Amino acid sequence: MFYRVNMATLAVSKDDGAQYQGLGGRALSSRIVSAEVDPQAHPLGASNKLVFVTGLLSGTGAPNAGRMSLGAKSPLTGTIKESNVGGAMGNKLGRLGIRGIIVEDLPAKDTAYVLKVSAAGLVVEEMPELKGLDIYDTVAKLQQKYGEKVAIGCIGTAGENKMASACVGFTDMEGAPTRQAGRGGLGAVMGSKSVKAIIADDAGTQMVPFADEAAFRAGTKKLANALLTHPVTSQGLPTYGTDVLVNILSEAGGLPTRNFSSGRFEGANNIGGETLNATAKERGGKTGHACSPGCIIRCSNIYKDKKGEVLTGGLEYESCWSLGADIGVDNLDDIAVMNRLCDDIGVDTIEMGVTLGVAMEGGVASFGDGKAAIELIKEVGKATPLGRILGGGAELTGKTYGVRRVPTVKGQAIPAYDPRAVKGVGVTYATTTMGADHTAGYSVTANILSVGGKVDPLKPEGQVDLSRNLQIATAFLDSTGLCLFVAFAVLDIPEALDGIVEMCNARFGWNKTAGDYLEMGKQVLRDERAFNAGAGIGAGDDDLPEFFRKEPLPPHNTVFDIPKKDLDTVFNF
């Protein structure tokens, strides 16, 4: 079932979305955006649409199937955008039988609306009292009104102010807004439509129907076994969280440090997963936290301050890197404060950290000055002129301060792996439809982690094929509602993919092969590239900034040397 909400008339309609049958997650959000949004539309205008969709396996209770997708044309990149998020909502929307909620047009009035969906339907409520609130306060007010059990996704002041790095924050299973649809500024699109929050209440729902429940359970078992057997998903991630990557990437010389000027950070150990784990133990925080129902990997965490008060949660590698090594900060408490501020104001932590690195290079503050960085993020919350520049992202900030080393692709900040030392992920950054995005084709697996084979990260050979295959497989996985971290098991244990195929088939009564599902992944990429081409963003934009090809990165002193003509073959399928 699909809901359409027109923000100009506040009319809500319901249909079965016949034209979108057989799609979920990213395949669905990207198809809706490419079919219904003019690629030339202004991202904050009436013609852009914001879609919330569930995956093929949402609501089924399948292992790690609690993710959902948001889609729109991005104000940060000008491309199509799918932003994937965990937390409690995906499962509830799935149980409610909702495949998509499509938010259209612009409201006549400058206020705060809440979209509330339950078994009784979708209603639009006006709650002007939420206007101007940041995310934690918004969630507290909504929980007072609707109870603690509902799932909430909402924007902070950054989204209301339509900043291009604004995210949408979602509540986790404890009701804390620690999960973000972070990338690409979808919070600004939500703000442009004056939608302050979306709420899902699945009270009174039944288990979703299965075409063949026994076959579904058999598939579930295969995936669960793989996740409980693979050492990364059963031990590494629950013990240390994603932040364990800080030391790995620093050791490998691929941890972007001080605005991508070095690949190794002397303070890495202070901000890595080992220290995060020890700090959690010492202060009564938590690692091995599940962000969404059915997650058996549990990579998330709850971080407490020195006094033992909860400061933030879901403190990820990307954030510890961007708000740490990339700005020369080696203090985990400062990083946690920044993470909380970003989650509260509602900005993407990757974009914010990279922006601060660029600002520091431009002389706005000194590398390593965590306290100054905290104050700069507060400027974003206050929407001062400086705060608006920073909230506009790394590229805007680089232009404003005349910085030459600006690590972005298609306007979006490059994440936590330097493409000169992890060349496979460099191919992904350069070519993905999303603007620089590591998750779109996570070549770090074979480049660094010895998962899914081995490809030398410092050499150009094999990187294009690696990235292409991962981009296709990821586009499918992002369509299922599964957390991408199941890929660690999928890449090494064949039964994991069998299980996923069997679950999707058994849910809907299909008879598709793994090859058919990979074809779905290819079609996602074709849809997205067609949209981008219509928006004027084509193969010519598929490259990294010049400095990656010219400035050698210590300690390996390598440059990104995959010829542009090879990058142009990524989508030859």
Added chain:
Amino acid sequence: MRLEVRLYATLRQAAPASPDGVVPLDIPDGATVAEVLGLVKIDPADVRMIMVNGVAAELGRTLMDGDRLGLFPPLGGG
């Protein structure tokens, strides 16, 4: 000759006296990674990633004076 061993994640349990996992070690000339694992009492089966001076290496790799040897169990993130 002198080697700097860097242990990460669960492998740090092999060197409880070095909470940051950095273990300077004197080793015989021509020692391999596998021999060093024996010296620090780490089962090679527990090691997924070996890096010598930040570059991936195998168990049979011969080490040189001043090398930095990074050892990791299976790990991932994103």
